Amino acid sequence: MPVLNIKKFSFTYPGVDHPSLKDINLPIKRHKITALIGPSGCGKSTLLRSMNRIHDLYPGNKYEGKIEFTDTDKNISDILDIKKENEFIELRQKIGMIFQKPTPFPMSIFDNVAYGLKISGVKNKTELADRVEIALKGSALWREVHDRLDKSAMGLSGGQQQRLCIARAVAVKPEVLLFDEPTSALDPISTGAIEELIVELKKDVSIAIVTHNMQQASRISDYTAFMYLGDLVEYNKTENIFLNPQEKKTEDYITGRFG
Amino acid sequence: MRLLINKIFLGLSIFSALIGLAFLAWILTTLFIKGLGSFHFGLFLNDLIDGGLRNLIVGQFILAGIASLIGIPLGMAAGIYIQEYGRGRYADIIRDLSDIMMSAPSIVIGAFVYAVIVVPTGGTSGFAGAIALSIMMIPVVINTTDNMLSLVPRELREAGIALGASKYKVIIDIVIKAAKVGIMTGILLAFARIIGETAPLLFTSETSNYFSLDLTESFPSLTVSIYDLANEPEEASRDLAWAASFILTVLVLIINLSGRFITRNKK
Numbered sequence: 085m086p087v088l089n090i091k092k093f094s095f096t097y098p099g100v101d102h103p104s105l106k107d108i109n110l111p112i113k114r115h116k117i118t119a120l121i122g123p124s125g126c127g128k129s130t131l132l133r134s135m136n137r138i139h140d141l142y143p144g145n146k147y148e149g150k151i152e153f154t155d156t157d158k159n160i161s162d163i164l165d166i167k168k169e170n171e172f173i174e175l176r177q178k179i180g181m182i183f184q185k186p187t188p189f190p191m192s193i194f195d196n197v198a199y200g201l202k203i204s205g206v207k208n209k210t211e212l213a214d215r216v217e218i219a220l221k222g223s224a225l226w227r228e229v230h231d232r233l234d235k236s237a238m239g240l241s242g243g244q245q246q247r248l249c250i251a252r253a254v255a256v257k258p259e260v261l262l263f264d265e266p267t268s269a270l271d272p273i274s275t276g277a278i279e280e281l282i283v284e285l286k287k288d289v290s291i292a293i294v295t296h297n298m299q300q301a302s303r304i305s306d307y308t309a310f311m312y313l314g315d316l317v318e319y320n321k322t323e324n325i326f327l328n329p330q331e332k333k334t335e336d337y338i339t340g341r342f343g
Numbered sequence: 344m345r346l347l348i349n350k351i352f353l354g355l356s357i358f359s360a361l362i363g364l365a366f367l368a369w370i371l372t373t374l375f376i377k378g379l380g381s382f383h384f385g386l387f388l389n390d391l392i393d394g395g396l397r398n399l400i401v402g403q404f405i406l407a408g409i410a411s412l413i414g415i416p417l418g419m420a421a422g423i424y425i426q427e428y429g430r431g432r433y434a435d436i437i438r439d440l441s442d443i444m445m446s447a448p449s450i451v452i453g454a455f456v457y458a459v460i461v462v463p464t465g466g467t468s469g470f471a472g473a474i475a476l477s478i479m480m481i482p483v484v485i486n487t488t489d490n491m492l493s494l495v496p497r498e499l500r501e502a503g504i505a506l507g508a509s510k511y512k513v514i515i516d517i518v519i520k521a522a523k524v525g526i527m528t529g530i531l532l533a534f535a536r537i538i539g540e541t542a543p544l545l546f547t548s549e550t551s552n553y554f555s556l557d558l559t560e561s562f563p564s565l566t567v568s569i570y571d572l573a574n575e576p577e578e579a580s581r582d583l584a585w586a587a588s589f590i591l592t593v594l595v596l597i598i599n600l601s602g603r604f605i606t607r608n609k610k
Binding site for chain 1: 498499500501506509510516517520523
């Protein structure tokens with residue numbers, strides 16, 4: 085049973101006639117990395133941003149179809165049914181997101197990682213400290229920041245800031261992490277560190293990652309979905325997509341004939 | 344040829360800049376010469392009735408302080424509304440109105456408060472003066488809050504929402520914090536602006552020769568007293584007006600500079 089199962093999903097932005105995503109069927113498998121690739125404007129970010137309903141920050145979007153979420157206790161719920169504020173909070177604590185540009189909050193390193201925990205109701209100081217430490221260790225950042233947890237997060241390098249954002253998302257123990265081009269604003273060394281980390285995280289969470297970088301998709305992902313103009317063209321094991329694509333469009337894209 | 348035009352243009356620019364600066368320097372030197380001539384520390388110890396300025400300086404700060412207590416929360420709340428919650432036409436109307444308010448002549452605001460507060464309550468009062476100043480302040484605070492919040496990247500708000508925070512928590516915990524320095528600087532500049540205002544106070548709080556903390560009566564004001572003193576026939580009164588102007592200028596300068604200082608240190 086995939087952790088997320090997207091069924092007959094269409095999405096329309098407000099004030100637009102045509103849907104940006106049309107009839108998408110896609111599973112996000114448990115403890116695997118699923119890469120969404122495709123040229124700019126193909127809808128891969130739109131799809132990713134539907135999985136935690138972050139679109140709802142801006143009103144007027146239209147969702148059709150289903151995104152079924154199966155949690156660790158095998159309860160199935162449709163993400164698109166969510167209407168109440170507390171359900172949204174619960175959803176977003178279970179399905180975390182990391183953005184293209186690092187987004188450290190203007191507060192200390194510790195408070196950044198503790199932010200989600202405090203929202204989920206963790207008040208005990210020692211528990212907070214423990215879970216912040218675990219999250220930072222899990223994001224390979226602890227060694228670099230353990231002696232300056234009370235310093236502002238804005239003083240970290242870009243790569244460190246992105247790992248901090250991952251730590252912040254991991255701290256609330258999500259089941260799924262959504263990465264929206266997490267390395268496109270980073271240098272190659274930081275990118276390598278983030279990629280290693282994402283692969284490492286697979287044992288605890290299921291991952292969907294949008295990337296422009298096909299090498300990245302082939303390096304880290306288990307499954308790949310190729311999207312084009314709002315359609316899901318092909319979905320398969322990553323090696324099949326890259327070595328033996330079934331669709332002409334997919335082959336053209338991965339061989340660099342367009343994009 | 345192009346070089347020549349370039350030189351002419353550069354020359355004109357420098358010339359205009361110098362003219363502007365020359366007038367500024369002229370105003371400041373006159374103020375310093377005349378003001379320093381009649382300045383002595385006794386001014387801070389005596390009230391106007393005894394030839395000092397103590398009650399006026401304290402009064403001016405109380406008026407501006409109360410105006411800030413009213414104006415900052417209202418202005419910030421409105422700024423947050425139009426930037427974070429308001430959508431479409433409604434927010435735009437408030438934004439436009441606020442911009443118009445910002446350029447409203449201060450004497451008009453004074454006359455308005457005179458009509459709606461001073462006349463019905465039967466006389467000038469410190470409250471009326473403070474309210475007039477707060478009306479001057481609100482649009483400036485709205486504008487600053489609106490602008491500074493708009494500089495906070497969208498991703499930062501989304502990151503907060505993506506962690507499960509509700510919208511108001513994201514605004515309070517993250518967005519305002521990210522815009523804090525800019526908003527504080529704007530508020531300080533708004534304060535510096537109202538502390539030097541005369542027209543809104545002229546027929547709302549008037550001024551008083553005595554030390555007073557009673558906001559229901561005419562209230563001591565440095566700026567209004569400068570206006571009154573400058574119109575007196577005696578040399579001594581006019582000297583006092585110069586000294587008061589000097590002190591006011593220095594105060595405004597200090598507030599402005601500290602505003603710049605905060606921004607520079609944080610950036």
